[in-house]
Amino acid sequence: MSFWRQTAALVRAQTRSETRTGEVLLVVLPFGAAALFVIPMAVGADSALLQRVGPGLFWMVVLLFGIVVTQRRTAHPSGARSDLLRMLAVDPAARFTATAVVNWALLIAFEIVVGLVMIVLYDPVLTGWAWLVLVVPLSAAGLALVGTLAGSIADGAGVRTTLVPLLVLPVAIPLLLAAAQATEGLRLGTGILRWVLLLAITDLVLAIAGVLTARPLEESDS
Amino acid sequence: MTNLRPTPLDLAAIGTLATALVAGLVVPPDAVQGDLQRIMYVHVPSAWLAYLAFVVTLVGSVAYLVTSRMKWDRIAASSAELGVVFTGLALATGMIWGKPVWGVWWTWDARLVLTAVMFFVYLGYLALRRSMPEPAVRARRSAVFGVLAVVQVPIVHFSVIWWRSLHQPPTVLRPDEPQIDPPLLFALLMSVAAFTVVYAALMRHRIALEAIQSELEDAPEAVAGAAVRPPRLGGADV
Numbered sequence: 001m002s003f004w005r006q007t008a009a010l011v012r013a014q015t016r017s018e019t020r021t022g023e024v025l026l027v028v029l030p031f032g033a034a035a036l037f038v039i040p041m042a043v044g045a046d047s048a049l050l051q052r053v054g055p056g057l058f059w060m061v062v063l064l065f066g067i068v069v070t071q072r073r074t075a076h077p078s079g080a081r082s083d084l085l086r087m088l089a090v091d092p093a094a095r096f097t098a099t100a101v102v103n104w105a106l107l108i109a110f111e112i113v114v115g116l117v118m119i120v121l122y123d124p125v126l127t128g129w130a131w132l133v134l135v136v137p138l139s140a141a142g143l144a145l146v147g148t149l150a151g152s153i154a155d156g157a158g159v160r161t162t163l164v165p166l167l168v169l170p171v172a173i174p175l176l177l178a179a180a181q182a183t184e185g186l187r188l189g190t191g192i193l194r195w196v197l198l199l200a201i202t203d204l205v206l207a208i209a210g211v212l213t214a215r216p217l218e219e220s221d222s
Numbered sequence: 223m224t225n226l227r228p229t230p231l232d233l234a235a236i237g238t239l240a241t242a243l244v245a246g247l248v249v250p251p252d253a254v255q256g257d258l259q260r261i262m263y264v265h266v267p268s269a270w271l272a273y274l275a276f277v278v279t280l281v282g283s284v285a286y287l288v289t290s291r292m293k294w295d296r297i298a299a300s301s302a303e304l305g306v307v308f309t310g311l312a313l314a315t316g317m318i319w320g321k322p323v324w325g326v327w328w329t330w331d332a333r334l335v336l337t338a339v340m341f342f343v344y345l346g347y348l349a350l351r352r353s354m355p356e357p358a359v360r361a362r363r364s365a366v367f368g369v370l371a372v373v374q375v376p377i378v379h380f381s382v383i384w385w386r387s388l389h390q391p392p393t394v395l396r397p398d399e400p401q402i403d404p405p406l407l408f409a410l411l412m413s414v415a416a417f418t419v420v421y422a423a424l425m426r427h428r429i430a431l432e433a434i435q436s437e438l439e440d441a442p443e444a445v446a447g448a449a450v451r452p453p454r455l456g457g458a459d460v
Contacts, residue, residue, distance in 0.1 A: 153363050157350070157354055158355075166349055170343040171370075213369075213370070216287060216365075217366055
């Protein structure tokens with residue numbers, strides 16, 4: 001079976017698992033929306049302030065809850081299932097790609113829904129919103145890739161759930177910066193092309209790193 | 223068993239450190255900042271040694287991935303640990319220096335933020351190592367992470383050129399001539415040399431400790447009661 005067919009089959013399997021469990025769409029997503037709801041209680045209900053900081057808070061929520069999305073149970077198969085995939089000679093790079101693709105799709109859904117909640121609650125300036133068609137998928141791809149990579153590195157560790165955020169957060173800072181600066185640029189009406197480029201380059205580097213390291217990481221399991 | 227007694231390298235580390243201390247104290251103070259500037263003789267070498275340590279981690283990680291020899295994993299791990307210490311020292315001395323000069327302990331400047339990010343990335347590396355009990359798995363996973371993490375080093379170094387920064391641009395490692403008076407440059411280079419020898423001495427001890435730890439991990443587990451021997455009566459076992 002070719003690399004792409006393996007990837008497609010794994011994407012279908014992971015999507016089915018996520019549809020059955022609803023871990024992201026029924027648990028993480030409402031929790032992320034609730035986070036946006038409680039932040040004004042901490043910083044004060046100043047409408048002008050919230051309007052200005054809303055997009056930044058949105059990206060903060062995306063980053064923090066995005067880690068939870070990428071570390072959902074269905075993204076990291078149990079030992080038996082993992083062994084089975086290895087015995088079936090499934091390409092580790094295909095496993096990485098499939099997990100990253102499903103993470104990407106789920107993160108886009110997460111960003112759209114939480115973004116709508118942010119618009120309703122914080123009433124931000126929506127100048128140049130068409131650029132978000134690029135910014136949202138690119139930021140979701142970066143977070144999906146870094147989360148998948150960190151998940152592979154920390155796979156099997158006893159403290160995996162606490163370790164992964166420590167690995168992901170510092171590496172994801174260029175993504176957060178680029179996404180937040182892009183939306184700030186839209187608000188101010190300045191150019192955001194360089195931030196979009198930073199997102200695209202970060203995604204490309206992470207994708208190459210993920211595919212190249214998939215096999216060494218898989219070998220360390222066996 | 224590995225020997226942990228002081229070596230000529232340890233004595234050299236103490237000697238060069240003492241010489242650098244004297245050099246840092248006797249050179250004239252900075253024309254603008256006065257004696258406050260002397261903190262540079264700790265701050266700058268700490269940052270440089272952090273870079274060096276993380277590059278050594280990269281070399282050890284790549285060498286491990288190629289050869290699968292544990293020696294390289296021990297070098298990478300030891301160097302990362304020292305790199306975190308030197309990064310922490312650079313951050314702490316930078317904050318102490320920043321308070322009287324900038325008026326704040328911390329500011330959201332590109333160099334400062336990225337150095338802190340580098341610190342957290344390598345803390346993650348150390349946390350990753352601690353979370354993996356199996357030596358071969360730990361070595362391979364952390365080698366992959368060690369290769370990816372080093373991208374922070376050039377970003378931190380060039381951040382003062384790429385972004386507008388409150389932090390001063392490079393003084394010594396710059397395309398044109400160093401912008402520092404010769405006596406101060408001499409004291410700074412002495413300090414860098416001393417920190418490098420200290421790094422080498424600490425590396426030697428840390429690698430030796432890692433080797434001891436590996437020996438302990440490889441040793442057969444003691445069984446309860448294994449040390450108890452049956453009583454002997456008249457020279458014969460009972």
